[in-house]
Amino acid sequence: MSGGYNEIHPEPTTFWSKYIFSFDHKVIAKQFLWYGIFFLGVGGLMALLIRWTLANPGVPVPLIGNILFSGSGGVVPPDTYAMLFTMHGTIMIFYAITPILIGAFGNYCIPLMIGARDMAFPLLNMLSFWFAFLSGAVLLLSLFIPQGAAAGGWTSYPTLSTLIGSPGAGQTLWCVAIFIFGISSTMGAVNYVTTVITLRAPGMGYFDMPLTVWGLWLTAILNAIFVPVLGAGVILLILDRVFGTTFFLAGASATSGSGDPVLFQHVFWIFGHPEVYILILPAWGIVSDLLSFFSRKPAFGAKATALSMTSISILSTLVYGHHMFTTQMSPLLTQSFMTLTMTISIPSAIFFANWLGTIWKGSIRFDSPMLFSLGVVFVFGLGGLTGLHLGTTTTDLFLHDTYFVVGHFHYTMAASVLLGGFAGIYFWFPKMFGRMMHEGLAKVHFWGTMIPLNGIFFGMLLVGYGGMHRRIYNPFIYESLQRLIPVNNLITTSAILMGFFQLVFVYNLIKSLLSGEKATNNPWEVGTLEWTIPSPPPHHNYDIIPVVKCGPHELGNPNLKTGRDFQYQTEELVQA
Amino acid sequence: MSTRGRSELQINLATNIVIISMAMLFATLFMGYAIYRSSAPVWPPMGVQRVSLLLPSLSTVVLFISSFFCYQVSVSTKKNELSKGHKYLNLTILFGVGFMVLQGLLWNQMKSSGLFVSSGIFASITYAFTWIHFAHMVAGLLALLYLKKILKPETVNLLTKTSSVENFWYFLEIVWIIMFITLFVF
Ligand code: HEM
Ligand SMILES: [Cu+2]
Numbered sequence: 001m002s003g004g005y006n007e008i009h010p011e012p013t014t015f016w017s018k019y020i021f022s023f024d025h026k027v028i029a030k031q032f033l034w035y036g037i038f039f040l041g042v043g044g045l046m047a048l049l050i051r052w053t054l055a056n057p058g059v060p061v062p063l064i065g066n067i068l069f070s071g072s073g074g075v076v077p078p079d080t081y082a083m084l085f086t087m088h089g090t091i092m093i094f095y096a097i098t099p100i101l102i103g104a105f106g107n108y109c110i111p112l113m114i115g116a117r118d119m120a121f122p123l124l125n126m127l128s129f130w131f132a133f134l135s136g137a138v139l140l141l142s143l144f145i146p147q148g149a150a151a152g153g154w155t156s157y158p159t160l161s162t163l164i165g166s167p168g169a170g171q172t173l174w175c176v177a178i179f180i181f182g183i184s185s186t187m188g189a190v191n192y193v194t195t196v197i198t199l200r201a202p203g204m205g206y207f208d209m210p211l212t213v214w215g216l217w218l219t220a221i222l223n224a225i226f227v228p229v230l231g232a233g234v235i236l237l238i239l240d241r242v243f244g245t246t247f248f249l250a251g252a253s254a255t256s257g258s259g260d261p262v263l264f265q266h267v268f269w270i271f272g273h274p275e276v277y278i279l280i281l282p283a284w285g286i287v288s289d290l291l292s293f294f295s296r297k298p299a300f301g302a303k304a305t306a307l308s309m310t311s312i313s314i315l316s317t318l319v320y321g322h323h324m325f326t327t328q329m330s331p332l333l334t335q336s337f338m339t340l341t342m343t344i345s346i347p348s349a350i351f352f353a354n355w356l357g358t359i360w361k362g363s364i365r366f367d368s369p370m371l372f373s374l375g376v377v378f379v380f381g382l383g384g385l386t387g388l389h390l391g392t393t394t395t396d397l398f399l400h401d402t403y404f405v406v407g408h409f410h411y412t413m414a415a416s417v418l419l420g421g422f423a424g425i426y427f428w429f430p431k432m433f434g435r436m437m438h439e440g441l442a443k444v445h446f447w448g449t450m451i452p453l454n455g456i457f458f459g460m461l462l463v464g465y466g467g468m469h470r471r472i473y474n475p476f477i478y479e480s481l482q483r484l485i486p487v488n489n490l491i492t493t494s495a496i497l498m499g500f501f502q503l504v505f506v507y508n509l510i511k512s513l514l515s516g517e518k519a520t521n522n523p524w525e526v527g528t529l530e531w532t533i534p535s536p537p538p539h540h541n542y543d544i545i546p547v548v549k550c551g552p553h554e555l556g557n558p559n560l561k562t563g564r565d566f567q568y569q570t571e572e573l574v575q576a
Numbered sequence: 577m578s579t580r581g582r583s584e585l586q587i588n589l590a591t592n593i594v595i596i597s598m599a600m601l602f603a604t605l606f607m608g609y610a611i612y613r614s615s616a617p618v619w620p621p622m623g624v625q626r627v628s629l630l631l632p633s634l635s636t637v638v639l640f641i642s643s644f645f646c647y648q649v650s651v652s653t654k655k656n657e658l659s660k661g662h663k664y665l666n667l668t669i670l671f672g673v674g675f676m677v678l679q680g681l682l683w684n685q686m687k688s689s690g691l692f693v694s695s696g697i698f699a700s701i702t703y704a705f706t707w708i709h710f711a712h713m714v715a716g717l718l719a720l721l722y723l724k725k726i727l728k729p730e731t732v733n734l735l736t737k738t739s740s741v742e743n744f745w746y747f748l749e750i751v752w753i754i755m756f757i758t759l760f761v762f
Contacts, residue, residue, distance in 0.1 A: 007579075120586045186597050194589045198582050228597045232604035239704050244694030247608070247704070259697050260615070263608055270604070 008117065008540040021130075023122035024539065025107045028129050030432065032103030033425075035129075035136065036096050037509075043091035046084045048499055049076055055485075055492035057474040078473045082151035083170070085471060087143065089154030090174065092414065093279065094181050095136055100421045101282040102185075102223075103132065106192055106216045108428060112530035112537065113210050115201025115546045120194040124187050131184035135177045142173035150174035153471065155268055156237070158248035158261040163241055172241050175234040182231045185223050192220035201529065203548035207303055208569070210528050210552040214306045215285020218313045222274045222281075226317070230271035233264055262327055269320035277316040279413055280380075283420025284309060284351070287373045290423055291355055292553045293526045294370035295362025296565055299553040301354045308347035308354075315344045325396045334393050341391035348384060352377075363556070367524070368442035372423035375450050376416050379457075383411030386461060401471075404464025410457045419449070422505070430523050434536040435516030441508040448501025455494030463487050527568040528552045546570045584736045591740040595747050598712065602751050605705055609758065612697055620698045625689065627702060631682040632760040635675050636753065642671030643749045646720075646742050653727070653738045661727055661738075668745070669720050672713065675752075679710055705755055709748070716748045 012018045022028060049068075052061050053076045060066070060074025069076055076084065107125065111118055119125045142149045147168025152160035156174065159165045196217045200209070209217075239245045246259040292299035299305065321329065321337030329337075355377055364370065386408040389395045399405060422445075429437050463484045468475050475481045475488075522531040529546055530537070550573040555566040559574045567574060613619050620626055645667040652661040686702065693703045723741045731737070 121590065124590075186594075189597075190590050190593045193593055194586050197589060198586050224593050224597050225600055228601035229604045232601045232608075235708060236605075236608070236704065239700070239707075243703075244692075245700035245704055246694070246697055247700055258616075259700070260612065263611055266611075267604055267608070 009122075011539045021126060023118070023126050025111050025119050025122070025125060026432070026537065026541075028125055029104045029106075029108035031129050032099040032107060032132070033432075035132065036098075036100035036104060039091050039095040039099070039136065043088050043096050044499060044502065046088040046091070048495060050081070050084050050088060051492040051495045052076070053081055053473070054475070055489045057476060079148065079151060081473045082153075082471070083143075083149045086150050086153050086156075086174075087139075090139070090150070090178075093154060093275075094178065095139065097279050097413070097417050097421070098181075098185070099132060101279065101417060101424075102188065102216065102219060103129070105212070105282055105286065105421075105424050105428070106188065106220070108432065109210075109212050109530070110192055110195055110216055111199070112431075112533075112541060113213050113528055113552075114196065114199060114204060115529045115542060115548065116195060116199035117540045117542060117545075119191045120198060121191050125191050128184045128187035128191070131180055131187065135180035135184060138173055138180065139177040142170045142177070145169055145173070155265075155272070157268070158237070158240075158264050161237060161264075162248055162261075164249075172238060175238045175241070179231055179234050179238075182227045182234075185227045189220040189224035189227075192216060193224065196220075201546050201548050204569075207306065208548055208551050210285075211288040211299065211302065211305060211309075212282070212285040214309060215281040215283070215288075218309055219278050219281040222278045222313055222316070226271045226274040226278070229267060230275075233267035233271070237264070262324075265324055265327060266320075269323045272323065273320040274313075274316050276409070276413060277313060279417055281309060281313065283376065283417045283424075286424045286427075287376045287420050288355065288358075289528075289552065290369050290373040290427060291358045291377070292555065293524060294365045294367060294373070295359045296365070296556045297358060297362040297553075298551075298555060299354070300357030300360070301350075302551070302553055305351055305354045308351040311347045312344060312351070315340065315347070319344060319391075322391050322396070325393050326400050338391060338393050342388075345384075345388065352381065352384070367426075368437070368439060368446060369423045369427035369524070371443065371446045372419045372426065375419040375446065376423065379411050379415040379419060379453070382458075383408060383413075383416060386411065399464065401469055402464035403460045403468045403470055406470050407457050407460030407462075407464055410460060415453055415457055419453075422446075422449070425509075427524065428530075429512065430519030431530055431535045431537070433513055433516075434519050434534075435512055436519050436523060437512040437516060438508050441504055445501055445504045445508065448504060449498055452494035452498035452501070456491050456498065459487050459491035459494065463491070525564065525566055527554055527566045527571075529569055532568055532570060549573065580733075584733055587733060587736045587740055591743060595744060598747070599751075601708075602754075605708065606754070606758070609701055609705075612701065616697075621696060624696065624698045625691070627682075627686060627691070627760055628689075629760060631678055631685060632756055635678040635682065636756050638671050638678060639675045639749055639752055642668050642675060643746060645671065646745045649723075650735075650738050650742050653735060656729075658727055658729060662724070665720065665724055665727065669717065669724070672717055672720065672745075676710065676713055676717075679706060679713075682706065702759055705759060709751055709755060712748055712751070716745055719744055 009023070012022065019027060049061060058075060061069065061076060065074030069080065071077070107119070145168070147170060149170040150156065150161070150166065150173070152166055152171060156171070161171050196209070196213060236245070236247045240247050240249065248261045248264050249259045250261055251258065288299060288305055319337060319341045321333060322341045325334055386404070390399055390405060390408055426437055426442055466484050468481055468484055476485060519535045521534055524531070529548070532546065533542060546569070548569050549571060550567065550569055552569060554573065557567065557574055559576050560567060561574070645664045648664040649661050649668060652658070652664060683703070683706070691699050691702070693699060719741045723738060726734070726737060
């Protein structure tokens, strides 16, 4: 274990040590970024196949259908459909969002924004990526084995996920992949927590950290505590599947003494609810910073924002039962979980009001990172509100397991985190690669994402409210659901449209990498530490470790006499 | 913060986070066990024999002795008596391996008394928990071997690293004691 001394490490010289097995947090961040974007593409394609099936049941998939599903004449077969939604959820959550938001931004932003030369444990950091890589390889492998990939949903509830529900090796490989991924996440968490505590630049108190770092730090803490809970769950599931234990088997399928399938649900959601906040916290932090930067105003109540993020993190550990209202828990438990769930609304409301307070009367610059951040404000608002309907037992009994839930978590998780991730990519791309992304194409990408996105996810809320269940191969065999065919068509059309506009993003990404305009040190005119050094930063980030004298959001101070409307964190706070 | 103080803090933080993570994994297992056991009409379930206490008790004693030697390692290291430290470290490892051999014997005994992995929830818990603990013992043993390698005067932060490995070994000991009491005694 190499204790980080925050000293200048010698620069690697060979291709392998520079780009592949690099210890440099900036290189590891980029590795995670490409990894995440790759899986975003895979998961996105799966989503399109799911949507095609729901809008046009029994119709062959155009263009790729005959290649992928030659056995069924190009139509997605029912068992493949179950694999698709399982792998879509798993890939998006663990292999796309997690690597981009936590792996890429966590690695890139934490050391740079707190004025450190690298993470506390660079070797561990590298291992974290390669474990993630291994995990992704195992998951992809499971797509190509006989009997196919896991098909029990991303939640992999028994008995769908035991040998009775899924006899193939796919589900076992799924568990193995998730377990390896958990090891990778825990390694990352050890690094992030330690780095934030020990490597902040002199003068930087916790409340002088950008909110991005706050979000990533809280995420890392939740990761270290709750990922092992899922780890325990999947180990037991593996033992059930491979060695014949009976943890999750009940009734006639368990020989003597009964296991308990519902126990897995408890374990899954004790992990799962913190996990949804693990995913959203980095995006929240990024958006909280960007809203201030591009409104040219200090973040409204930044301290309260940091503290409400902290209390949301703490409360998020106590509400998991709201996923299980229909499992016949005792009414006392149901009501407690409902009350605790509603309690989260209080810090969430403070937090949300602070966002609005930040942009209120700002001199807003509508650059692409800001557009995406404003998008997050809108979609997260909708997502959070729909959470209230689901957190209330009486309405959840009706809405549970319908597309309303799918709409809710796509608004909160998919839409918010995705837009937040894009905001971060457009914002830090100049620092990462030393070139600007094309702003016009970025704006096209924003509107081309934002409008269809609402078509998709609002449509899901509607069909769910109309009674359409999730995870059904062909809902329209039920006559009562046939009236929902037009809305389903709208959703699918929007999804194809949104998919198309992601190509604009990929094009912009590649083009800007190769021939984008050269970026200056500080193209967005903000004062956090990473913008005081060249773009891209040198191998050791800071020649001299900076000394921090003020907070990260000192913009629009009327007393500034420097000709700029912001000040760097290394400058003494200007007072009247 | 001095560079030295900082890297000590980093090592301590990292060790504690790793221990917390593993503790959460075991806590989840014990939570499951509590639920199985409290919802079962009788424990052990009908037609299942308890595991004889001999081997688990012996394991407990052996692991306890190993932890005691581990404590002596850090005492000697603090007094800068590294050759003594090496001697105690060898004994720690020896008794650690002894514990693992006893676990192997325990599984054999369970099998020969007709308690197979697939014999229901009681067997599931007994086998799975001891397996998972065993896997962590392997990690602990690797940590001890790492300490063996670095236990020399020129190692930076030797005391901090020694106490990290020591704490990890105690953690494994504590988990085993909880397992011994809840799985085998009561
Ligand atoms: C604002 C407060 C929120 C409340 C009150 C809330 C409430 C709920 C409830 C009650 C459910 C269960 C619905 C059911 O299955 O019947 C649920 C599902 C879900 N929520 Fe939220 N939620 C909130 C925010 C979030 C956030 C921020 C995220 C993610 C970033 C999120 C992600 C999810 C996911 C992934 C599921 C469903 C998973 C599944 O069943 O597959 N929620 N939410
Ligand atoms: Cu939840």
